Amino acid sequence: MKSVxxxxxxxxxxxxxNCPGRYxxxxxxxxxxxxxxxxxRARPRCFxxxxxxxxxxxxxxxxxxxISYRNKSGTYVHTIADDGGFERKxxxxxIGDCIEDKKTELWxxx
Numbered sequence: 147m148k149s150v151x152x153x154x155x156x157x158x159x160x161x162x163x164n165c166p167g168r169y170x171x172x173x174x175x176x177x178x179x180x181x182x183x184x185x186x187r188a189r190p191r192c193f194x195x196x197x198x199x200x201x202x203x204x205x206x207x208x209x210x211x212x213i214s215y216r217n218k219s220g221t222y223v224h225t226i227a228d229d230g231g232f233e234r235k236x237x238x239x240x241i242g243d244c245i246e247d248k249k250t251e252l253w254x255x256x
Contacts, residue, residue, distance in 0.1 A: 147187050150209035153226055157184070167210070167231025175221035180205060180212050183224070188212075193241055202239060206232070213239075 148156075159169035180186050180203070188205040195202060200215040203222075211232040215223045227235060236242040 147208065148184065150207050150211070150226055150228060153184060153186075153207075153212075159226060162225065165227075165231060165235070167228040168235060169226050171224040171226070175217065175223050177221055179203070179216075179222055180214050180224060183222075184212075186212070191244065193239070193244070195239060195241070198239065202241070204236070204241070 154169065158172040160172050162168040162170055176183060186205060186207070188207055191204045193202040193204070200217045203214040203216060205212045210226065210228040213225045213227065213235055233242065
């Protein structure tokens with residue numbers, strides 16, 4: 147499985163202003179989810195939150211994690227964060243306690 151460091155090296159990311167350790171994938175919304183686009187085999191956790199317009203999809207990775215936002219048209223905005231940025235954003239979204247396991251969760255099977 148790819149780590150946050152590998153994805154930061156392989157793709158074009160832009161630092162998110164005032165969010166240390168967090169980045170957004172350049173190029174705007176994409177049709178592909180994180181597994182299709184990056185080849186990540188991590189178990190996604192999906193959330194519908196009152197505070198966020200889009201569905202929030204979270205994947206813990208080695209060295210942090212991905213938080214993707216799927217809008218109603220089915221496109222995704224992908225963000226990536228190091229450990230500190232990932233934990234801060236999960237707390238900010240109010241889902242830090244929902245992602246208790248600090249280890250990477252791999253998909254089983256496929």
